[in-house]
Amino acid sequence: MQLEKAPRLILASLSILLSGSTWANFTATPEEARGIAKEAYLYGFPVVEMYKTLYTQAVDTTSENFKAPFNKIGNTAKAFTAKDTAFVTPNADTPYSFIWMDLRAEPLVLTLPPIEEHRYYSVQLIDAYTQNFAYLGTRSTGNNGGHFMIAGPNWQGQQPVEMDRLVRSESNIAYALFRTQLFDDKDLAKVEQIQKGYKVETLSHYVKHKAPPAAPEVAWPKPTPTMSDTPDLFRYLNFMLAFAPAQDAEKDLLARFAKIGIEAGEPFKLTDFTADQRQALEDGISDAKAEFAEFKKTKVDTHEVSSGDFFGTRDHLNGNYLYRYAGANMGIFGNSSEEANYIGYFVDKDGQPVDASKHDYTLHFDKGALPPADAFWSLTMYDGKNKLLVANPLNRYLINSRMLPDLKLDADGGLTLYVQQKAPAEDLQSNWLPAPDGPFYGVLRLYLPKPEVASGQWKMPLLNKVGP
Known part of the structure; x- marks a missing residue:
């Protein structure tokens, strides 16, 4: 009897391998998977929401929200209106400028012009996790302008002596979000002139050296309507994690996520999972949404916690992924409290x-x-x-x-x-x-x-x- 079963088991194993099933990297039990999916959803939602904005502003040239290709600046010399849908809860006080930064090949240099003292402006630098890793502008660097270098996690070069500041991003894809104060409708021409003074160039172009080899082309996956609300989110998370090297503090957490197939750069195919596995992922996402709903009702709506808790550097957030999720859910790309x-x-x-x-x-x-x-x-x-x-x-x-x-x-x-x-x-x-x-x-x-x-x-x- 045992001899008859053995060949069947071998054939079944071969069938799984040949079909490309993800059983091999989905090692969690359904009960364990539900808990992991809840954590991973809270962790990954901001990353995927950021990707949606990246795609519509820098990849999809047919989008009405397209601003500019990577490493170029897009300016909007008007305040946001009801017709603007690129991201939720936008402000309508400060016309935006946008740079989606691909830092894989080399750093970028942002040049800011001098601006009159009484006008507020800022450049918010945001990594792939929606963490605000630095600021330029009125509060942080003043209104005198300057040259600022933004480098990715793997860059090993030398900072030019004339550079005002070197800023490091922990991800190779990052976002520079400019806000320029608009006083009234008559002020639009002045804001537009200021925006023309915002410049971006590669480091090699700035120092007039030969450019390094270009980074490989990227096949950017097209967003889907339900990508932020279903287990499909994990497919986009895997894609984006390839641009964000794992931090030492999160290696154990990411190893836990790997038990349900979440790994940087790896495919994530729901069709390869069993019905129980898919249900576990869906239940985990429902648990995460329920936790946030309760948190919003008891902590946010009562003002026990504030926006200053949700936005900031990695050190500021200190591993609180519910807070990071809350920020991305209610008003992605919010400013740090200072x-x-x-x-x-x-x-x-x-x-x-x-x-x-x-x-x-x-x-x-x-x-x-x-x-x-x-x-x-x-x-x-x-x-x-x-x-x-x-x-x-x-x-x-x-x-x-x-x-x-x-x-x-x-x-x-x-x-x-x-x-x-x-x-x-x-x-x-x-x-x-x-x-x-x-x-x-x-x-x-x-x-x-x-x-x-x-x-x-x-x-x-x-x-x-x-x-x-």
């Missing part, structure tokens, strides 16, 4: 989710208690369903500190903003922030926040529901 503070308005003062189809709302600042920021502040409206700016008859997406001379103050010198779907009375419309006919959220941004924000001395106001 650069900007974000306050999300998802609920009213009674803790109820805000919905402009059911209620009108007000946000009141006492006299002398406007948001304390050295650069500027703004309150921006977003649709709760798609997380994008809200189309409205005024084309008004925000109210910010530059608009204060045109806003109507209360009798006591305070400021009340009207957050609602329909226009308020005519004498109040200067203070109206149009909301969608349904769920929404607002984000109060403080650029270069003053110390009293971090210390808690300044107390944020809450949204008040109007009427019963």
